[in-house]
Amino acid sequence: MNLKQLAHMLALSQTTVSRALNGYPEVNEETRRRVMDAAKRHGYRPNPSARRLATGKSGMIGYVLPTGNAVDIDPHFVEFLSGLGDYARSHDLDLVLSPADADDQETTYRRIVANRQVDAVYISSPRPADSRVALVSTLGIPFIVHGRSEGFDFEYPYLDIDNEGAFHEAARLLVQLGHRRLALINGDDRETFAIHRERGVRRALAASGLTLGERHVCSLVMTEENGYRAARRLLEASDAPTAIACSSLIMALGVVRAVRDLGLSIPGDVSLIAHDDVFPWLKPENFSVPLSTTRSSIRLAGARVAERLAARISGLEEGARGEVWPVDLVIRGSVAGAPA
Amino acid sequence: MNLKQLAHMLALSQTTVSRALNGYPEVNEETRRRVMDAAKRHGYRPNPSARRLATGKSGMIGYVLPTGNAVDIDPHFVEFLSGLGDYARSHDLDLVLSPADADDQETTYRRIVANRQVDAVYISSPRPADSRVALVSTLGIPFIVHGRSEGFDFEYPYLDIDNEGAFHEAARLLVQLGHRRLALINGDDRETFAIHRERGVRRALAASGLTLGERHVCSLVMTEENGYRAARRLLEASDAPTAIACSSLIMALGVVRAVRDLGLSIPGDVSLIAHDDVFPWLKPENFSVPLSTTRSSIRLAGARVAERLAARISGLEEGARGEVWPVDLVIRGSVAGAPA
DNA sequence: CCATGAAGCCAAAGCGCTTTGGAAGACTCT
DNA sequence: AGAGTCTTCCAAAGCGCTTTGGCTTCATGG
Numbered sequence: 001m002n003l004k005q006l007a008h009m010l011a012l013s014q015t016t017v018s019r020a021l022n023g024y025p026e027v028n029e030e031t032r033r034r035v036m037d038a039a040k041r042h043g044y045r046p047n048p049s050a051r052r053l054a055t056g057k058s059g060m061i062g063y064v065l066p067t068g069n070a071v072d073i074d075p076h077f078v079e080f081l082s083g084l085g086d087y088a089r090s091h092d093l094d095l096v097l098s099p100a101d102a103d104d105q106e107t108t109y110r111r112i113v114a115n116r117q118v119d120a121v122y123i124s125s126p127r128p129a130d131s132r133v134a135l136v137s138t139l140g141i142p143f144i145v146h147g148r149s150e151g152f153d154f155e156y157p158y159l160d161i162d163n164e165g166a167f168h169e170a171a172r173l174l175v176q177l178g179h180r181r182l183a184l185i186n187g188d189d190r191e192t193f194a195i196h197r198e199r200g201v202r203r204a205l206a207a208s209g210l211t212l213g214e215r216h217v218c219s220l221v222m223t224e225e226n227g228y229r230a231a232r233r234l235l236e237a238s239d240a241p242t243a244i245a246c247s248s249l250i251m252a253l254g255v256v257r258a259v260r261d262l263g264l265s266i267p268g269d270v271s272l273i274a275h276d277d278v279f280p281w282l283k284p285e286n287f288s289v290p291l292s293t294t295r296s297s298i299r300l301a302g303a304r305v306a307e308r309l310a311a312r313i314s315g316l317e318e319g320a321r322g323e324v325w326p327v328d329l330v331i332r333g334s335v336a337g338a339p340a
Numbered sequence: 341m342n343l344k345q346l347a348h349m350l351a352l353s354q355t356t357v358s359r360a361l362n363g364y365p366e367v368n369e370e371t372r373r374r375v376m377d378a379a380k381r382h383g384y385r386p387n388p389s390a391r392r393l394a395t396g397k398s399g400m401i402g403y404v405l406p407t408g409n410a411v412d413i414d415p416h417f418v419e420f421l422s423g424l425g426d427y428a429r430s431h432d433l434d435l436v437l438s439p440a441d442a443d444d445q446e447t448t449y450r451r452i453v454a455n456r457q458v459d460a461v462y463i464s465s466p467r468p469a470d471s472r473v474a475l476v477s478t479l480g481i482p483f484i485v486h487g488r489s490e491g492f493d494f495e496y497p498y499l500d501i502d503n504e505g506a507f508h509e510a511a512r513l514l515v516q517l518g519h520r521r522l523a524l525i526n527g528d529d530r531e532t533f534a535i536h537r538e539r540g541v542r543r544a545l546a547a548s549g550l551t552l553g554e555r556h557v558c559s560l561v562m563t564e565e566n567g568y569r570a571a572r573r574l575l576e577a578s579d580a581p582t583a584i585a586c587s588s589l590i591m592a593l594g595v596v597r598a599v600r601d602l603g604l605s606i607p608g609d610v611s612l613i614a615h616d617d618v619f620p621w622l623k624p625e626n627f628s629v630p631l632s633t634t635r636s637s638i639r640l641a642g643a644r645v646a647e648r649l650a651a652r653i654s655g656l657e658e659g660a661r662g663e664v665w666p667v668d669l670v671i672r673g674s675v676a677g678a679p680a
Numbered sequence: 681c682c683a684t685g686a687a688g689c690c691a692a693a694g695c696g697c698t699t700t701g702g703a704a705g706a707c708t709c710t
Numbered sequence: 711a712g713a714g715t716c717t718t719c720c721a722a723a724g725c726g727c728t729t730t731g732g733c734t735t736c737a738t739g740g
Contacts, residue, residue, distance in 0.1 A: 002726055013690045018728060028688060048455050049398075050726030053389040053695050060436065067425040072620040078418045081437075085407040089439035094457070096400065096436045097421075099429035115388050117434070223621040250621050253593070257628055280412040281563040281590050288597055342696055353720045358698060368718060390696030393725050 001044045010038055021046070052116070060094045061309050062118030064109055064132075066102035072221075074125065075250070076277050076298055080146070083302025084122075091310050106135055113139045120309040122146055126158075127190050142312035144305050148192050148322070155320030157312070159305055163193045166294035166327035167200030167245055170273045173329065174243040175208050178338035179271060183241035184212060185230045185251055189219035194247065197275075201245055216241055220251075227254025235262050235270065242338045243271040249282055252291060267336035276330075290332035296325060341384045350378055361386070392456070400434045401649050402458030404449055404472075406442035412561075414465065415590070416617050416638050420486070423642025424462075431650050446475055453479045460649045462486055466498075467530050482652035484645050488532050488662070495660030497652070499645055503533045506634035506667035507540030507585055510613045513669065514583040515548050518678035519611060523581035524552060525570045525591055529559035534587065537615075541585055556581055560591075567594025575602050575610065582678045583611040589622055592631060607676035616670075630672035636665060 007017045012035070020027045020035035027035075038044075052058050065073070081095075088095055096118055100108035109132065112118055120142035123132050130149040137143075137156055145158035167184075174182055184201050187194045202212050216234065220226035227246065231254060234241055246252045252274035259266055266272050266289045276284050276293035284291035304323075311317035347357045352375070360367045360375035367375075378384075392398050405413070421435075428435055436458055440448035449472065452458055460482035463472050470489040477483075477496055485498035507524075514522055524541050527534045542552050555577065560566035567586065571594060574581055586592045592614035599606055606612050606629045616624050616633035624631035644663075651657035 003728095004726075014727080015691080015729080016689055019689095022728085026688065031688080045451070045455070047393075047726050048457065049389060049393045049396075050695090051728075053387075053393045053697085054726080054728040056389075056695085058389075065421075065425050065435075067422065067429050069426065071422070071426075073418045073422045073425075075415050075418055075619070075621055078413045078415055081405075082407065082411070082413045085405050085413075085437065085439035086409065086411075089407050089441065094436050094438045095405075096434050097425065098434045099425035101429065111385070114385070117388065223623075225623060225626050228626065253622070254626070257626075260628065279415075281415060282593075283563075283565060286565050286568065286594070286597075288600065343698095344696075354697080355699080355721080356719055359719090362698085366718065371718080387696050390725090391698075393727085394696080394698040396725085 001042050002047065003044075006035075006039060006042065006044050009042075010035060056116045057313075058117060058119055059092065060096050060118045061088065061306070061313075062096050062098060062112050062121040063124075064105050064112070064121070065097045065099045066105060067099045068102045071102045074222075075279075077124075079277060079279060079298045080124070080302040080305075083297075083299035083304075084306045085302075087303040087306035087310070091306075093306070093310065105132060109135055109139065113141045119313045120144075122305050122309060125191055125193075128192055128195065130192075142309065144308050144312070146301060146305050148196075150192060150195075155322070157308070157317075157320050157322065159301060159308065159323045159325070160193075161296045161301070161325045161327050163196035163327070164200035164203070166275065166296070166329065167197040168204045169200075169327075169329045170245050170292075170294050171201040171204035172207070173331070174245070174271055174273065174335065175204060175210065177243075177271065177335065179241075179243040180210060180338065181216065181239060181241040181243070182210070182212060183216040183234045183244045184218070185227060185234075185244060185246040185255060186217060186219045187222045187247040194219060197245075197247060213239065215239075222248040222251050224250050224254040224257075227251030228258045229254070231255040231258035232262070235259065235264065241270070243335070244273075246272060246274040249274055249276055249279065249284060249291070249293075252284075252287070253282075256287060256289075266334050269339055271335040271338075273335060284330070285332060287334070289334045292332045292335045293330045295328040295330050301325070341382050342387065343384075346375075346379060346382065346384050349382075350375060396456045397653075398457060398459055399432065400436050400458045401428065401646070401653075402436050402438060402452050402461040403464075404445050404452070404461070405437045405439045406445060407439045408442045411442045414562075415619075417464075419617060419619060419639045420464070420642040420645075423637075423639035423644075424646045425642075427643040427646035427650070431646075433646070433650060445472060449475055449479065453481045459653045460484075462645050462649060465531055465533075468532055468535065470532075482649065484648050484652070486641060486645050488536075490532060490535075495662070497648070497657075497660050497662065499641060499648065499663045499665070500533075501636045501641070501665045501667050503536035503667070504540035504543070506615065506636070506669065507537040508544045509540075509667075509669045510585050510632075510634055511541040511544035512547070513671075514585070514611055514613070514675065515544060515550065517583075517611065517675065519581075519583040520550060520678065521556065521579060521581040521583070522550070522552060523556040523574045523584045524558070525567060525574075525584060525586040525595065526557060526559045527562045527587045534559060537585075537587060553579065555579075562588040562591050564590055564594040564597075567591030568598045569594070571595040571598035572602070575599065575604065581610070583675070584613075586612065586614040589614055589616055589619065589624060589631070589633075592624075592627070593622075596627060596629075606674050609679055611675040611678075613675060624670070625672060627674070629674050632672045632675045633670050635668045635670050641665070 020032040124146045126149040129151040148160045218230040276295040277298040360372040464486045466489040469491040488500045558570040616635040617638040
């Protein structure tokens with residue numbers, strides 16, 4: 001059942017039927033009702049390919065997926081996707097993942113924009129002065145950055161959590177508890193979030209005249225193994241920290257293992273706070289010692305990004321509005337006063 | 341730059357240019373060269389929307405993503421996606437995720453097929469007599485099932501690992517080591533993979549005249565917490581098992597925690613084998629006691645599924661070929677002889 | 681009573697590609 | 711030389727929708 005048939009069946013022109021269905025004003029309400037009725041009864045659904053060719057709109061949002069043999073997709077992605085998908089579903093949006101060589105995403109961005117394959121895109125894991133942000137910005141397609149980039153002479157729309165604030169609060173708490181040697185086991189510090197977190201920790205320490213030692217900050221891909229290695233290295237040193245802030249639950253698993261391997265205890269010898277993106281399959285309260293966290297649901301962020309993308313597509317949202325979500329500091333058993 | 345312009349510029353018809361570019365035989369090789377040359381020089385790329393409208397082919401593969409507030413996407417998904425994306429990239433395929441109400445995926449399948457939004461789909465986490473398999477099969481779109489369904493009177497193409505064989509081997513090893521009371525901490529037993537794994541364990545036990553006690557098999561969503569609870573319940577019982585087979589590394593984290601909480605040790609009191617889908621961020625060899633596993637890279641499976649989908653789209657693969665991959669049994673420190 | 685404008689509808693021209701149904705010319709064969 | 715056969719190209723008809731630019735009809739106001 002296509003438009004032509006439907007129009008014929010109603011003894012109307014395609015024009016009128018199309019307009020009736022799309023809510024244009026120049027059609028009699030009575031007629032519109034007839035049309036919508038018939039459309040529903042016959043299960044008419046406009047062919048998206050045709051519509052897309054005519055309008056240039058695809059009803060899809062895009063994501064350029066960096067791939068490659070040595071490229072691992074962040075497990076956070078799936079949670080973000082849950083939220084995004086949940087919103088997208090209720091608004092008839094599909095999501096298209098365009099795999100790209102991790103080292104040349106530009107080509108792919110240009111392609112999907114030039115081909116009008118998607119109506120909007122989002123960018124994740126941005127770095128300072130991220131070339132994707134600049135690119136997409138000049139390409140003129142609606143977009144939102146999940147996270148933040150920095151160092152541009154222009155504004156852009158983003159959704160980020162207050163990473164600096166979160167880690168500032170976490171570090172401040174630890175300092176208040178008497179800790180003097182803090183360490184930060186961070187994610188890849190080429191990404192903005194990691195930079196912000198480090199900044200937060202430093203600021204909190206500075207407020208008490210402390211500093212974050214060069215060897216007390218690690219920046220690594222967030223795997224369990226890296227968490228272990230980093231913690232082990234930190235704790236075996238002569239100036240071992242008495243408290244650790246850690247950028248992910250997965251790394252925290254490794255930290256806990258290292259602490260145990262060294263015959264130390266949490267929070268007796270080391271206090272630990274980690275960032276929790278709220279996975280359904282790994283919960284900080286279930287760590288052997290319940291883990292204190294800075295918590296922010298990445299899933300909700302996904303839903304919000306989808307919502308804002310939809311708003312931008314339909315013109316409801318404009319301009320370069322940045323949105324920063326506060327982060328909860330959740331205290332559990334893994335922090336205590338500094339050992340004597 | 342569109343076809344019309346390119347044709348005009350070459351003083352050829354659109355027909356000829358189109359044919360030259362698409363490798364049809366009825367065009368002079370000399371002409372073809374000229375055309376391809378000009379196309380490349382001017383960066384001509386056929387508009388996919390137009391092509392799709394004309395041909396009905398989209399160059400995309402589809403996945404119906406179950407969503408909902410209470411629906412969690414399996415973290416395995418992201419690894420599978422890595423593989424899929426990696427292959428897709430090298431073959432200019434995009435992936436479209438169509439979010440659907442988890443309880444009504446049929447509507448979405450029908451839509452994407454009717455609209456010819458994708459050239460092929462894959463189905464994951466199938467259950468016995470999975471309605472999606474039956475549906476997609478009648479809809480007549482190329483597809484592959486990742487995993488297996490059962491109980492149909494027709495064949496269908498799938499890619500699965502030998503879950504039964506893997507757990508059979510694992511259980512057999514444990515029995516050989518003298519264990520008499522095994523337990524299985526399984527995934528959701530509405531899914532085929534879990535059924536197969538249980539079958540494998542039972543078969544191995546039966547071969548030695550043993551059985552899997554009713555209370556010795558747990559079937560739960562694969563979270564750390566569920567692993568903990570299950571293990572705790574098992575090990576606190578009077579007929580506690582001396583060996584546990586576990587369906588996921590994430591659950592195994594919980595198992596390990598439970599064992600420790602109970603003051604027991606691995607492998608002294610309990611031997612443990614888990615299935616490893618090979619995550620980059622959590623490795624069995626890094627468990628406090630290196631974990632024995634049944635190992636199969638879900639990422640490779642993703643790449644293979646993409647490869648086969650591409651083959652089916654282009655007609656290179658036909659029929660209902662099922663493909664079952666063997667699973668490695670990797671012995672590490674977490675298994676030992678049964679306690680006296 | 682005619683000009684004016686709004687309301688409601690339509691025919692047709694795109695959107696940019698593929699594909700059908702020739703047609704012209706070159707070549708082979710008898 | 712004439713008939714048949716390739717080879718190589720083209721004009722035009724889709725694919726199914728949106729949108730432009732009218733064209734009626736009818737009510738309104740001077």
